[in-house]
Amino acid sequence: MAVMTYREALNAALREEMERDPDVFLMGEEVAEYDGAYKVSKGLLEEFGDQRVVDSPISELGFTGLGVGAAMAGLRPVIEFMTFNFAFLAIDQVINSAAKMYYMSAGQFPMPIVFRGPTGAALQLSAQHSQACETYYSHAPGCKVVTPGTPADAKGLLKASIRDNDPVAFMEGELLYNMKGEVPDDDDFIIPLGVADLKREGSDVSIITHGKMIHVALQAAQRLEKDGIEADVLDLRTIRPLDMDAILDTVAKTNRVVYVEEGWPYAGTGAQITSMIQEEAFDHLDAPILRVTQADVPMPYAKGLEALAKPSADRVVEACSRVLYR
């Protein structure tokens, strides 16, 4: 075990996979000479050269499509979006090309490509730079969606995503990059896609979440503990594939569920999980499932308003109390 930041964990995963497979390359804005806008690709240009670590023009649609074409031809591209907010310009190539190609060609063209970058809000970046984008990718069959919340998960899941033969939207977070945590040294440390992780054990209520919200959920669980309430905190880690068994297990255990997500409520990830739970564990539910989400507004700039817009431990605690009828 080594202690490293989420950023370093991603960097290590990229380095190891690029060493392991010469067909893996990284392309995106500022990834090479600038070491990445968030320094995730620090040192990779030096180590792998400018054919494998490539600064692109600000042409999201173009370089995303270039990556998809390269994957069709047999390479394993890692396409970095400076943030997923900018990927709205590229989503046609992700959904209409990458996610559908294997099907439209009846298996002739697997699509081993990773689209990665931060999703959701950082601090005071306002409406056009703060959107959580999971739903836009998880909705479509053919696209996997991975949302690591810790350094270890970041490393193990990025390596798995690069080795996966389907398109993966790999969603990070600006506010996670500096977060430190223990990461196994092992070069072949892989976390398979589709395995949720019970980040905390408790039997009174299930807090299910993904991505950077696990930290909000864990804070809430600590507060609840003071009131003698023990929460299960289930981190889905990947939202497609989805570890439904783990979800059903925690529901069977606690019979009460709160879903916490960074994004907007309407047709969000929580809506999907909630409707699956009520469908598949109807008789286990002692209370309606509640969702804690971003306020249903574009993200404001002002510090105070932004704080109010984001899911908070307070709101999670309150939701848990409600499902516990406290």
Place this chain on the structure above:
Amino acid sequence: MAVMTYREALNAALREEMERDPDVFLMGEEVAEYDGAYKVSKGLLEEFGDQRVVDSPISELGFTGLGVGAAMAGLRPVIEFMTFNFAFLAIDQVINSAAKMYYMSAGQFPMPIVFRGPTGAALQLSAQHSQACETYYSHAPGCKVVTPGTPADAKGLLKASIRDNDPVAFMEGELLYNMKGEVPDDDDFIIPLGVADLKREGSDVSIITHGKMIHVALQAAQRLEKDGIEADVLDLRTIRPLDMDAILDTVAKTNRVVYVEEGWPYAGTGAQITSMIQEEAFDHLDAPILRVTQADVPMPYAKGLEALAKPSADRVVEACSRVLYR
């Protein structure tokens, strides 16, 4: 009352609103000289001239942004997407510009713009031309989503959408254009956004749906009737704003719900409605809410496979039987 097709109803709505307000103009591919790829704008070029009925280049991002800019400057554009499948190229301007502008400017720029065109599958158009796109628009606050399923709704809702001061994604269907129905003649026939319509009354089970799926739902209801099962068929008509009162009324009446939608399940409209119902009418539910959706695959070309992929009256009947524990 006049009997007209869904296409004619849309055409009449456009004509009336363009006559009523000189700031309303229509722009899109083939809308002018060609009368629209699906002939929705037939005759409008002749009547209003080429400044108000405008053939665009195949530049979805560009002409969508042009519409948004024109709306900022005070016009009321109607932007036609030949189909919403192509709007993936334009979604950045819809979400990042249109939906967020009013908020980012603290009310300085209302955004009276309609984005319209068919969503979902027609017949054998394959994966890139058959996607139901509701979720991509309903997820974001700032964007209204309207999905008429009959000629009367098409006319009344398009007129209301054009007069609305927020961006509206107005989603039609190729397979609806030829459908005939009664439409009030009244030039000022408006159906306000956010009012659901109970298309059929019954007390045993609620089939809730939107868009062209109402016809599948009604077929299913007829079949059920033969088995002595009376279904409420609630057509949401607009999925944002959402007539939650109407939803809660039908749930309170039948205690059993099936949601039918054309699109994919993951984070679809049905997921949102389902999770709201279980949250707000938990004690009214006698069975889990089931969703009937497109098979969770890209749409195949082959006729037989496509038919299997689409929601069918059979599958709706089966789902109803299951929620009725028959």
Place this chain on the structure above:
Amino acid sequence: MAETKTRRKSGGNHKKESVAALEKHGIDEALALQLLSDMLLYRRFEEKAEEAYAIGKIGGFCHLHIGQEAGAAGCIRPLAEDDYVITAYREHTQAIAKGIDPKAVMAELYGRVDGPSRGKGGSMHIYGGDVRFMGGHGIVGGQVPLAAGIAWKIKYKKEDSVVVCFMGDAAVNQGAFHEALNMAAVWELPAIFVVENNEYGMGTAFSRISETDVAERALSYGIPSSSVNGQDVLETYAAFRDLAEEVRGGGGPRFVDLQTYRFRGHSMSDPVSGTYRSTEEVEERKKKDDPIAMLRDTLFGAGLLDQDKLEELDAEARALASEAADFADASAHPAAEELFHHVWAEENHGRLFFDGRERNG
């Protein structure tokens, strides 16, 4: 079948011209006849598809290449086996030109399991991974960045093949075109971007939605651009033979304004003429600009072809087209379970499908 009726210009003058044309382009008798056979096959194949569509054997959108056949034969014949081709939805003939069996292509149009996509792709999505035909794409302009990616792979792997990327004239107004061409230029990618300029995008004349000509649309990227008569298969062949060599040599990308004309409607569901172009215009162009008739006359003139030989070649083409249709008709419809095949290349732990099948078994 105007294109097989004699319209021999008499006189030795025509002979000289014809021989000169072949020599000028460095095309010998065998190759010239091959190009004729190619185009006859494409014409007859598309006519068969037209018939099949009319009787409901083919559904959806079906875009024919009739009138534009030189854009398949002339552009693709000169390529090497390991060169790549990628294009849009008007691609039946180009798929055949790159080496997919006409039988398989027709089976795909019929939505049957012997199609390259087992009937799941259809007319707009024909792929031949084994012959490096990369589809078959339905989003206007969408294939252009994909082509840049294929060229990227060629360069990355230090291969010496090239990718030919076809698009329609209307596609040049897509942002994807702009972004891809800039990257191809900066990174000197081995790609030939070909605009099949048939003057219209559906019902919109190019001149109505663009201030400049197609050939000028590469200026902003500093990509060498040329205009080629896309109805003259000899000129087209020679141009692509030479361009492919330039690009193979590491010369960076090229841009071609391939001037052609569509003899049919935009798709089988669109009218041949109407408000956007007159019947007279279409008839005039069919007379003047039929790529098959043009080559036929040249070969007649050069004395390399006579009426009997022509009819023999045409009969072969018709036979192949009929065989393809019979084959397609005999091919099985995909079985129900195929609906769920090929969504995912790799299963993982956890659920990938969310329509309830896992649970319902």
Place this chain on the structure above:
Amino acid sequence: MAETKTRRKSGGNHKKESVAALEKHGIDEALALQLLSDMLLYRRFEEKAEEAYAIGKIGGFCHLHIGQEAGAAGCIRPLAEDDYVITAYREHTQAIAKGIDPKAVMAELYGRVDGPSRGKGGSMHIYGGDVRFMGGHGIVGGQVPLAAGIAWKIKYKKEDSVVVCFMGDAAVNQGAFHEALNMAAVWELPAIFVVENNEYGMGTAFSRISETDVAERALSYGIPSSSVNGQDVLETYAAFRDLAEEVRGGGGPRFVDLQTYRFRGHSMSDPVSGTYRSTEEVEERKKKDDPIAMLRDTLFGAGLLDQDKLEELDAEARALASEAADFADASAHPAAEELFHHVWAEENHGRLFFDGRERNG
């Protein structure tokens, strides 16, 4: 504050040149001094923002225009009140130039209710609907189609105003740029598209991601293009004065490569120099290309300015900047309920918010 230290070139020669420069551009003393005051204000305003950011009064991304002030004064001063301006996120000075009170702009940076967006927009999203300043946009290239739409409205309403659309050099590689310029050209829209070419997009030199120069990027659309020294405010002013008249006269769109240089990091969170450009380069350019120092020297040379007058003007600028900061600091933070204001311009029957507030009251 180098720009207010004397660096008078001596000799009557310089005087001739200076007078000639003013005459050549048809700019009189009053206007020249106005442009100097404008730029001093922008410089001091941005420096204040820099200070405020350092002490955490301003958050998020904050992009300064220091070094590029002539791109605000020279481009916007010549415009009429009812002309429109739209730009990207490096827009504080341009917002002020178009007529938004510096106090209000600073309040927006502080996230306070006296900002034009009541603190909800922040540094990247400043709007002044009343003075036709249309923002303030954060998606690179996103404002370019919006500008085409504003120009569309001008034409639609037969008004005789123009829209000036600013963008950075890196924005020209966005598909939105391509699509918008083509439409502007075809429809002869009254727009001036200005690339503030400061040679870098964040850490990427333009030449590394583009084969051609900025000025050539309009070639494909047939839009008249010119390069302007964006550090010479007199040249810039004259160019925009003339361009605005051409466009107003129905001459269709224009394209300008405004050559400039950024003296600070890309945003407050980015380094001024580093792997992508050297400290020497930056220092050199600051010496050579400071738009304020350049105008100062010309005015000194022409005998229209002396050190005392300069310091007086600079003191005024500093005072305005300080007032703005004080005003912003005194302005209230938005109240909690404002979070939910301005999401929807129109309420309808039915629910519009889905975060449960309706239900929880």
